[in-house]
Amino acid sequence: MLSRKYRFHSRGGVRYTYQNGKTIRGSKISLVFAENSRKKQRFAVVVSKKVLKSAVGRNRIRRRVYEAIRLEHPHITAPVDCIFVIYSKEVATMEFMELRNLIRSLIQGAEIV
Numbered sequence: 001m002l003s004r005k006y007r008f009h010s011r012g013g014v015r016y017t018y019q020n021g022k023t024i025r026g027s028k029i030s031l032v033f034a035e036n037s038r039k040k041q042r043f044a045v046v047v048s049k050k051v052l053k054s055a056v057g058r059n060r061i062r063r064r065v066y067e068a069i070r071l072e073h074p075h076i077t078a079p080v081d082c083i084f085v086i087y088s089k090e091v092a093t094m095e096f097m098e099l100r101n102l103i104r105s106l107i108q109g110a111e112i113v
Contacts, residue, residue: 001063002070008044008081017044017081024109028088029065031106036081043069047086061092068100078112 008014013036021034036042045065047058065084084103091099107113 002043002066002073006041006043006073007066008042013042013081014044014083017083021081021083022110024106026102026106028086028091028094029102029106030085030087031110032083032085033080033110033112036079039079041073041076041079042081044081044083045069045086046083051086052089052092057089057092061086061089064091064096064099065103068096068103071100072104072107075113076107080110080112082107082110082112 017032017034021032024031024033043066045062047061049058052058052061065086069082069084084106
């Protein structure tokens with residue numbers, strides 16, 4: 001799982017990223033990103049109750065996405081805030097390599113590599 005120092009700690013940063021960031025949509029996940037002045041990257045994963053009613057299932061999706069982000073994190077060089085918004089419950093059961101490729105393509109599309 002991604003280290004705590006690379007995650008958001010308050011809702012203020014998430015709100016700022018939603019208001020001032022740019023969005024890239026994928027087939028099951030979208031990425032909202034904005035530059036920050038903290039000299040490091042911060043990430044969040046948002047899974048709505050509309051996607052999956054069970055908290056256990058939403059947390060499983062969140063953990064899988066954080067792990068994929070952790071593996072792609074060394075390639076990200078720009079100081080950005082990234083929010084991955086999940087809008088398909090298929091993320092819980094898809095192959096991990098497929099999930100990782102999906103996240104990699106969103107990061108490359110954002111040109112923050």
